[in-house]
Amino acid sequence: MDEQKALSWQALYDNMWGIFALGIIVPTLIYTVWGLIEIATLPQMDVSKAMEALKPAVSQQAVPAAEAASAMAPEAATQAPAH
């Protein structure tokens, strides 16, 4: 009989436990571990920036009215708030 030595990768494919180990290791590395790294490195959402953009708009008439009030009573505008 012509017995030839199997190539190393062919020998691995003929090894049930080798194939089993490959079947576990390869998807674990390229799927599970990669996914965990992606999740761990996700940036944090900038909540304060989002909330700043969603502040209720100050109406165009409210600003001059407030300015007018402080102009009429400048001492009130500089008064320290009572606690």
Next chain:
Amino acid sequence: MSITVERIWWRPLDREEKIWVTIALIWCLGTFFMMPVWHVIAKQNTPNESYKVSVDDFEKIVIAFNEKYKVREESGVPVVHPPAGSDIYLAGTGIWQWSSILELEAGKEYRLHISSIKGGGDVAWQHGFSIVSAKFNANFMIVPGYDYVLKVTPTEAGEYGLICNEFCGIGHHLMAGKIIVKG
């Protein structure tokens, strides 16, 4: 008498087998590399922009968004009409509702943030975001604690059904909402 079978399978491939294996390998590599190529040249791709955010923080944002841009209500659900091109926020809630009905403008791009909030319930569930339409469909996961950003440009006016496609509990079937696109 014993029968022995010569083990020849590991001998080098012959010419025809090599040709077919090579063709199959080239085909596999071609389809494999089409994945990143298609990601670059195609018009519809799964976006990869997402952030961590606490459920409570996202709920605050959604409430502020709804209060600022609400134009009316439909069956008790706020209809919000945000400015074209802005960041918009939508959440599935813990009581199996959508946080709002979005009213968008055709031809304008929006950055749609989706996530899950308690919204009056006890838990922020995992939901699905699925737009149902004869011409267009989209299908994304909504995971509590994460903000998923979708760049959306509605192209045609109309009303598009919005459903949850991830079984999220006893009220899953109630999660039927819509997105309105104005021409």
